Amino acid sequence: MKTGRIIMVVGNGTVPAGAGAMIDAGDLVIRFNDCRSVGAGGTRTDIVAVCNTGRPARIMLEGGQWKSNEAVQRAREIWSVRSGAKFTQMRAELIKTYPDLGDFCDDYTAGFERFSRETSRSHRIVPVSVHEQLDQDLTRFGSQPYVAPSSGMVVIADIISHFATSDDDVVLTGFDHVGWELHPFAAERQYVEALAAGGRLRRL
Structure with a gap:
Protein backbone atom coordinates (compact mmCIF):
# COMPACT_ATOMS: atom_id res chain seq x y z
CA MET A 1 0.00 0.00 0.00
CA LYS A 2 1.44 3.36 -1.07
CA THR A 3 1.71 5.84 1.79
CA GLY A 4 2.96 8.93 -0.03
CA ARG A 5 1.24 11.38 -2.34
CA ILE A 6 -1.30 10.52 -4.99
CA ILE A 7 0.05 12.19 -8.13
CA MET A 8 -2.59 12.43 -10.84
CA VAL A 9 -1.18 12.91 -14.36
CA VAL A 10 -4.07 13.88 -16.61
CA GLY A 11 -3.56 13.89 -20.36
CA ASN A 12 -5.87 15.49 -22.89
CA GLY A 13 -7.30 12.17 -24.08
CA THR A 14 -10.20 10.07 -22.83
CA VAL A 15 -10.95 10.23 -19.11
CA PRO A 16 -13.21 7.54 -17.58
CA ALA A 17 -16.77 8.61 -16.79
CA GLY A 18 -17.11 9.83 -13.23
CA ALA A 19 -13.36 10.22 -12.72
CA GLY A 20 -13.42 13.95 -11.97
CA ALA A 21 -13.93 13.66 -8.22
CA MET A 22 -11.22 11.02 -7.91
CA ILE A 23 -8.77 13.21 -9.83
CA ASP A 24 -9.57 16.26 -7.73
CA ALA A 25 -9.00 14.21 -4.57
CA GLY A 26 -5.38 13.60 -5.50
CA ASP A 27 -2.55 15.34 -3.66
CA LEU A 28 -1.12 16.73 -6.90
CA VAL A 29 -2.77 17.12 -10.30
CA ILE A 30 -0.72 17.72 -13.44
CA ARG A 31 -2.37 18.75 -16.71
CA PHE A 32 -1.06 19.68 -20.15
CA ASN A 33 -1.06 22.75 -22.41
CA ASP A 34 -4.63 24.06 -22.73
CA CYS A 35 -5.90 21.62 -20.07
CA ARG A 36 -8.69 20.16 -22.19
CA SER A 37 -9.08 17.49 -19.52
CA VAL A 38 -10.84 19.96 -17.21
CA GLY A 39 -14.53 19.19 -16.89
CA ALA A 40 -14.96 15.44 -17.15
CA GLY A 41 -11.49 15.19 -15.65
CA GLY A 42 -12.22 17.42 -12.66
CA THR A 43 -10.97 20.94 -12.07
CA ARG A 44 -8.04 20.77 -9.69
CA THR A 45 -4.82 21.83 -11.38
CA ASP A 46 -1.55 22.21 -9.51
CA ILE A 47 0.92 22.02 -12.39
CA VAL A 48 0.49 22.77 -16.09
CA ALA A 49 3.13 21.13 -18.28
CA PRO A 56 1.78 25.31 -29.81
CA ALA A 57 4.00 27.39 -27.53
CA GLN A 73 -4.94 30.39 -13.37
CA ARG A 74 -5.35 27.73 -10.66
CA ALA A 75 -1.90 26.21 -11.21
CA ARG A 76 0.94 27.09 -8.91
CA GLU A 77 3.64 25.81 -11.27
CA ILE A 78 4.37 25.79 -15.00
CA TRP A 79 6.66 23.09 -16.34
CA SER A 80 8.40 23.56 -19.69
CA VAL A 81 8.74 20.05 -21.10
CA ARG A 82 11.41 20.59 -23.73
CA SER A 83 15.03 21.69 -23.55
CA GLY A 84 15.37 24.73 -25.79
CA ALA A 85 19.07 24.03 -26.33
CA LYS A 86 18.42 20.45 -27.45
CA PHE A 87 15.71 21.47 -29.88
CA THR A 88 17.89 24.25 -31.29
CA GLN A 89 20.54 21.62 -32.03
CA MET A 90 17.92 19.44 -33.74
CA ARG A 91 16.80 22.15 -36.16
CA ALA A 92 19.30 21.83 -39.02
CA GLU A 93 18.88 18.06 -39.45
CA LEU A 94 15.15 18.12 -38.85
CA ILE A 95 14.30 20.55 -41.64
CA LYS A 96 16.25 18.45 -44.15
CA THR A 97 13.70 15.67 -43.70
CA TYR A 98 10.67 17.73 -42.65
CA PRO A 99 10.99 21.17 -44.28
CA ASP A 100 7.50 22.13 -43.08
CA LEU A 101 8.72 21.88 -39.48
CA GLY A 102 10.98 24.89 -39.78
CA ASP A 103 9.49 26.48 -36.67
CA PHE A 104 9.17 23.25 -34.66
CA CYS A 105 12.34 24.00 -32.70
CA ASP A 106 11.64 27.68 -31.98
CA ASP A 107 12.20 28.11 -28.26
CA TYR A 108 9.59 29.99 -26.20
CA THR A 109 10.85 28.99 -22.76
CA ALA A 110 11.62 32.59 -21.86
CA GLY A 111 7.99 33.51 -22.46
CA PHE A 112 6.75 30.87 -20.03
CA GLU A 113 9.39 31.93 -17.51
CA ARG A 114 8.22 35.54 -17.80
CA PHE A 115 4.55 34.61 -17.46
CA SER A 116 5.33 32.52 -14.38
CA GLN A 136 17.03 5.22 -25.22
CA ASP A 137 14.25 3.53 -23.28
CA LEU A 138 11.81 3.70 -26.18
CA THR A 139 14.19 1.76 -28.44
CA ARG A 140 13.39 -1.33 -26.33
CA PHE A 141 9.91 -1.26 -27.83
CA GLY A 142 10.93 -1.03 -31.47
CA SER A 143 9.89 2.57 -31.97
CA GLN A 144 9.89 3.69 -35.60
CA PRO A 145 11.76 6.88 -36.57
CA TYR A 146 10.17 9.88 -34.87
CA VAL A 147 10.85 13.56 -34.28
CA ALA A 148 10.38 13.73 -30.50
CA PRO A 149 8.56 11.91 -27.71
CA SER A 150 5.21 13.40 -26.77
CA SER A 151 5.12 15.99 -24.00
CA GLY A 152 2.99 13.64 -21.92
CA MET A 153 5.54 10.85 -22.14
CA VAL A 154 8.40 13.18 -21.22
CA VAL A 155 6.51 14.28 -18.11
CA ILE A 156 5.69 10.69 -17.14
CA ALA A 157 9.37 9.76 -17.47
CA ASP A 158 10.37 12.85 -15.47
CA ILE A 159 7.96 12.06 -12.64
CA ILE A 160 9.14 8.45 -12.44
CA SER A 161 12.84 9.30 -12.52
CA HIS A 162 13.07 12.64 -10.67
CA PHE A 163 9.87 13.67 -8.96
CA ALA A 164 7.98 10.79 -7.36
CA THR A 165 9.27 8.82 -4.40
CA SER A 166 8.81 5.08 -3.98
CA ASP A 167 5.92 5.81 -1.60
CA ASP A 168 4.02 7.98 -4.09
CA ASP A 169 1.12 6.60 -6.11
CA VAL A 170 1.48 7.85 -9.70
CA VAL A 171 -1.86 7.59 -11.50
CA LEU A 172 -2.38 8.21 -15.23
CA THR A 173 -5.56 9.03 -17.08
CA GLY A 174 -6.34 10.77 -20.35
CA PHE A 175 -3.55 9.02 -22.25
CA ASP A 176 -4.85 7.37 -25.44
CA HIS A 177 -1.38 7.30 -27.05
CA VAL A 178 -2.68 8.57 -30.38
CA GLY A 179 -2.13 11.86 -32.19
CA TRP A 180 0.63 13.48 -34.21
CA GLU A 181 2.22 10.89 -36.44
CA LEU A 182 5.76 12.05 -35.63
CA HIS A 183 5.47 11.09 -31.95
CA PRO A 184 6.27 7.40 -31.18
CA PHE A 185 2.89 6.63 -29.65
CA ALA A 186 2.98 2.84 -30.13
CA ALA A 187 6.29 2.58 -28.28
CA GLU A 188 5.09 5.03 -25.63
CA ARG A 189 2.03 2.88 -24.93
CA GLN A 190 4.22 -0.20 -24.48
CA TYR A 191 6.60 1.72 -22.23
CA VAL A 192 3.75 2.90 -20.01
CA GLU A 193 2.41 -0.65 -19.79
CA ALA A 194 5.87 -1.87 -18.76
CA LEU A 195 6.03 0.80 -16.05
CA ALA A 196 2.59 -0.25 -14.83
CA ALA A 197 3.58 -3.92 -14.80
CA GLY A 198 6.60 -2.99 -12.70
CA GLY A 199 4.48 -1.11 -10.18
CA ARG A 200 5.93 2.29 -11.05
CA LEU A 201 2.53 3.75 -11.93
CA ARG A 202 -1.05 2.74 -12.60
CA ARG A 203 -3.88 3.81 -14.87
CA LEU A 204 -7.05 5.19 -13.40
Missing part, protein backbone atom coordinates in the same frame (compact mmCIF):
# COMPACT_ATOMS: atom_id res chain seq x y z
CA VAL A 50 3.57 22.96 -21.57
CA CYS A 51 5.12 22.19 -24.92
CA ASN A 52 7.46 25.19 -24.91
CA THR A 53 8.75 25.00 -28.49
CA GLY A 54 7.12 25.51 -31.88
CA ARG A 55 3.65 26.64 -32.87
CA ARG A 58 3.65 30.51 -29.67
CA ILE A 59 -0.14 30.19 -29.74
CA MET A 60 -0.36 29.72 -25.98
CA LEU A 61 1.75 32.78 -25.25
CA GLU A 62 0.43 35.15 -27.91
CA GLY A 63 -3.31 34.61 -27.87
CA GLY A 64 -4.19 35.53 -24.30
CA GLN A 65 -6.71 32.71 -24.12
CA TRP A 66 -4.24 30.29 -22.56
CA LYS A 67 -3.10 32.82 -19.96
CA SER A 68 -6.68 33.41 -18.84
CA ASN A 69 -7.60 29.70 -18.88
CA GLU A 70 -9.13 28.88 -15.48
CA ALA A 71 -6.97 25.78 -15.07
CA VAL A 72 -3.81 27.74 -15.81
CA ARG A 117 7.35 35.28 -12.79
CA GLU A 118 4.74 37.95 -13.50
CA THR A 119 1.94 35.81 -12.05
CA SER A 120 3.91 34.59 -9.00
CA ARG A 121 4.14 31.00 -10.16
CA SER A 122 7.11 28.67 -10.11
CA HIS A 123 8.62 27.69 -13.44
CA ARG A 124 10.56 24.49 -14.00
CA ILE A 125 12.28 23.08 -17.08
CA VAL A 126 12.28 19.30 -17.35
CA PRO A 127 15.95 18.23 -17.52
CA VAL A 128 17.23 17.40 -20.97
CA SER A 129 18.57 14.13 -19.53
CA VAL A 130 14.95 12.94 -19.17
CA HIS A 131 14.33 13.33 -22.91
CA GLU A 132 17.62 11.67 -23.80
CA GLN A 133 17.07 8.71 -21.46
CA LEU A 134 13.53 8.35 -22.78
CA ASP A 135 14.86 8.15 -26.34
Whole structure:
Protein backbone atom coordinates (compact mmCIF):
# COMPACT_ATOMS: atom_id res chain seq x y z
CA MET A 1 0.00 0.00 0.00
CA LYS A 2 1.44 3.36 -1.07
CA THR A 3 1.71 5.84 1.79
CA GLY A 4 2.96 8.93 -0.03
CA ARG A 5 1.24 11.38 -2.34
CA ILE A 6 -1.30 10.52 -4.99
CA ILE A 7 0.05 12.19 -8.13
CA MET A 8 -2.59 12.43 -10.84
CA VAL A 9 -1.18 12.91 -14.36
CA VAL A 10 -4.07 13.88 -16.61
CA GLY A 11 -3.56 13.89 -20.36
CA ASN A 12 -5.87 15.49 -22.89
CA GLY A 13 -7.30 12.17 -24.08
CA THR A 14 -10.20 10.07 -22.83
CA VAL A 15 -10.95 10.23 -19.11
CA PRO A 16 -13.21 7.54 -17.58
CA ALA A 17 -16.77 8.61 -16.79
CA GLY A 18 -17.11 9.83 -13.23
CA ALA A 19 -13.36 10.22 -12.72
CA GLY A 20 -13.42 13.95 -11.97
CA ALA A 21 -13.93 13.66 -8.22
CA MET A 22 -11.22 11.02 -7.91
CA ILE A 23 -8.77 13.21 -9.83
CA ASP A 24 -9.57 16.26 -7.73
CA ALA A 25 -9.00 14.21 -4.57
CA GLY A 26 -5.38 13.60 -5.50
CA ASP A 27 -2.55 15.34 -3.66
CA LEU A 28 -1.12 16.73 -6.90
CA VAL A 29 -2.77 17.12 -10.30
CA ILE A 30 -0.72 17.72 -13.44
CA ARG A 31 -2.37 18.75 -16.71
CA PHE A 32 -1.06 19.68 -20.15
CA ASN A 33 -1.06 22.75 -22.41
CA ASP A 34 -4.63 24.06 -22.73
CA CYS A 35 -5.90 21.62 -20.07
CA ARG A 36 -8.69 20.16 -22.19
CA SER A 37 -9.08 17.49 -19.52
CA VAL A 38 -10.84 19.96 -17.21
CA GLY A 39 -14.53 19.19 -16.89
CA ALA A 40 -14.96 15.44 -17.15
CA GLY A 41 -11.49 15.19 -15.65
CA GLY A 42 -12.22 17.42 -12.66
CA THR A 43 -10.97 20.94 -12.07
CA ARG A 44 -8.04 20.77 -9.69
CA THR A 45 -4.82 21.83 -11.38
CA ASP A 46 -1.55 22.21 -9.51
CA ILE A 47 0.92 22.02 -12.39
CA VAL A 48 0.49 22.77 -16.09
CA ALA A 49 3.13 21.13 -18.28
CA VAL A 50 3.57 22.96 -21.57
CA CYS A 51 5.12 22.19 -24.92
CA ASN A 52 7.46 25.19 -24.91
CA THR A 53 8.75 25.00 -28.49
CA GLY A 54 7.12 25.51 -31.88
CA ARG A 55 3.65 26.64 -32.87
CA PRO A 56 1.78 25.31 -29.81
CA ALA A 57 4.00 27.39 -27.53
CA ARG A 58 3.65 30.51 -29.67
CA ILE A 59 -0.14 30.19 -29.74
CA MET A 60 -0.36 29.72 -25.98
CA LEU A 61 1.75 32.78 -25.25
CA GLU A 62 0.43 35.15 -27.91
CA GLY A 63 -3.31 34.61 -27.87
CA GLY A 64 -4.19 35.53 -24.30
CA GLN A 65 -6.71 32.71 -24.12
CA TRP A 66 -4.24 30.29 -22.56
CA LYS A 67 -3.10 32.82 -19.96
CA SER A 68 -6.68 33.41 -18.84
CA ASN A 69 -7.60 29.70 -18.88
CA GLU A 70 -9.13 28.88 -15.48
CA ALA A 71 -6.97 25.78 -15.07
CA VAL A 72 -3.81 27.74 -15.81
CA GLN A 73 -4.94 30.39 -13.37
CA ARG A 74 -5.35 27.73 -10.66
CA ALA A 75 -1.90 26.21 -11.21
CA ARG A 76 0.94 27.09 -8.91
CA GLU A 77 3.64 25.81 -11.27
CA ILE A 78 4.37 25.79 -15.00
CA TRP A 79 6.66 23.09 -16.34
CA SER A 80 8.40 23.56 -19.69
CA VAL A 81 8.74 20.05 -21.10
CA ARG A 82 11.41 20.59 -23.73
CA SER A 83 15.03 21.69 -23.55
CA GLY A 84 15.37 24.73 -25.79
CA ALA A 85 19.07 24.03 -26.33
CA LYS A 86 18.42 20.45 -27.45
CA PHE A 87 15.71 21.47 -29.88
CA THR A 88 17.89 24.25 -31.29
CA GLN A 89 20.54 21.62 -32.03
CA MET A 90 17.92 19.44 -33.74
CA ARG A 91 16.80 22.15 -36.16
CA ALA A 92 19.30 21.83 -39.02
CA GLU A 93 18.88 18.06 -39.45
CA LEU A 94 15.15 18.12 -38.85
CA ILE A 95 14.30 20.55 -41.64
CA LYS A 96 16.25 18.45 -44.15
CA THR A 97 13.70 15.67 -43.70
CA TYR A 98 10.67 17.73 -42.65
CA PRO A 99 10.99 21.17 -44.28
CA ASP A 100 7.50 22.13 -43.08
CA LEU A 101 8.72 21.88 -39.48
CA GLY A 102 10.98 24.89 -39.78
CA ASP A 103 9.49 26.48 -36.67
CA PHE A 104 9.17 23.25 -34.66
CA CYS A 105 12.34 24.00 -32.70
CA ASP A 106 11.64 27.68 -31.98
CA ASP A 107 12.20 28.11 -28.26
CA TYR A 108 9.59 29.99 -26.20
CA THR A 109 10.85 28.99 -22.76
CA ALA A 110 11.62 32.59 -21.86
CA GLY A 111 7.99 33.51 -22.46
CA PHE A 112 6.75 30.87 -20.03
CA GLU A 113 9.39 31.93 -17.51
CA ARG A 114 8.22 35.54 -17.80
CA PHE A 115 4.55 34.61 -17.46
CA SER A 116 5.33 32.52 -14.38
CA ARG A 117 7.35 35.28 -12.79
CA GLU A 118 4.74 37.95 -13.50
CA THR A 119 1.94 35.81 -12.05
CA SER A 120 3.91 34.59 -9.00
CA ARG A 121 4.14 31.00 -10.16
CA SER A 122 7.11 28.67 -10.11
CA HIS A 123 8.62 27.69 -13.44
CA ARG A 124 10.56 24.49 -14.00
CA ILE A 125 12.28 23.08 -17.08
CA VAL A 126 12.28 19.30 -17.35
CA PRO A 127 15.95 18.23 -17.52
CA VAL A 128 17.23 17.40 -20.97
CA SER A 129 18.57 14.13 -19.53
CA VAL A 130 14.95 12.94 -19.17
CA HIS A 131 14.33 13.33 -22.91
CA GLU A 132 17.62 11.67 -23.80
CA GLN A 133 17.07 8.71 -21.46
CA LEU A 134 13.53 8.35 -22.78
CA ASP A 135 14.86 8.15 -26.34
CA GLN A 136 17.03 5.22 -25.22
CA ASP A 137 14.25 3.53 -23.28
CA LEU A 138 11.81 3.70 -26.18
CA THR A 139 14.19 1.76 -28.44
CA ARG A 140 13.39 -1.33 -26.33
CA PHE A 141 9.91 -1.26 -27.83
CA GLY A 142 10.93 -1.03 -31.47
CA SER A 143 9.89 2.57 -31.97
CA GLN A 144 9.89 3.69 -35.60
CA PRO A 145 11.76 6.88 -36.57
CA TYR A 146 10.17 9.88 -34.87
CA VAL A 147 10.85 13.56 -34.28
CA ALA A 148 10.38 13.73 -30.50
CA PRO A 149 8.56 11.91 -27.71
CA SER A 150 5.21 13.40 -26.77
CA SER A 151 5.12 15.99 -24.00
CA GLY A 152 2.99 13.64 -21.92
CA MET A 153 5.54 10.85 -22.14
CA VAL A 154 8.40 13.18 -21.22
CA VAL A 155 6.51 14.28 -18.11
CA ILE A 156 5.69 10.69 -17.14
CA ALA A 157 9.37 9.76 -17.47
CA ASP A 158 10.37 12.85 -15.47
CA ILE A 159 7.96 12.06 -12.64
CA ILE A 160 9.14 8.45 -12.44
CA SER A 161 12.84 9.30 -12.52
CA HIS A 162 13.07 12.64 -10.67
CA PHE A 163 9.87 13.67 -8.96
CA ALA A 164 7.98 10.79 -7.36
CA THR A 165 9.27 8.82 -4.40
CA SER A 166 8.81 5.08 -3.98
CA ASP A 167 5.92 5.81 -1.60
CA ASP A 168 4.02 7.98 -4.09
CA ASP A 169 1.12 6.60 -6.11
CA VAL A 170 1.48 7.85 -9.70
CA VAL A 171 -1.86 7.59 -11.50
CA LEU A 172 -2.38 8.21 -15.23
CA THR A 173 -5.56 9.03 -17.08
CA GLY A 174 -6.34 10.77 -20.35
CA PHE A 175 -3.55 9.02 -22.25
CA ASP A 176 -4.85 7.37 -25.44
CA HIS A 177 -1.38 7.30 -27.05
CA VAL A 178 -2.68 8.57 -30.38
CA GLY A 179 -2.13 11.86 -32.19
CA TRP A 180 0.63 13.48 -34.21
CA GLU A 181 2.22 10.89 -36.44
CA LEU A 182 5.76 12.05 -35.63
CA HIS A 183 5.47 11.09 -31.95
CA PRO A 184 6.27 7.40 -31.18
CA PHE A 185 2.89 6.63 -29.65
CA ALA A 186 2.98 2.84 -30.13
CA ALA A 187 6.29 2.58 -28.28
CA GLU A 188 5.09 5.03 -25.63
CA ARG A 189 2.03 2.88 -24.93
CA GLN A 190 4.22 -0.20 -24.48
CA TYR A 191 6.60 1.72 -22.23
CA VAL A 192 3.75 2.90 -20.01
CA GLU A 193 2.41 -0.65 -19.79
CA ALA A 194 5.87 -1.87 -18.76
CA LEU A 195 6.03 0.80 -16.05
CA ALA A 196 2.59 -0.25 -14.83
CA ALA A 197 3.58 -3.92 -14.80
CA GLY A 198 6.60 -2.99 -12.70
CA GLY A 199 4.48 -1.11 -10.18
CA ARG A 200 5.93 2.29 -11.05
CA LEU A 201 2.53 3.75 -11.93
CA ARG A 202 -1.05 2.74 -12.60
CA ARG A 203 -3.88 3.81 -14.87
CA LEU A 204 -7.05 5.19 -13.40
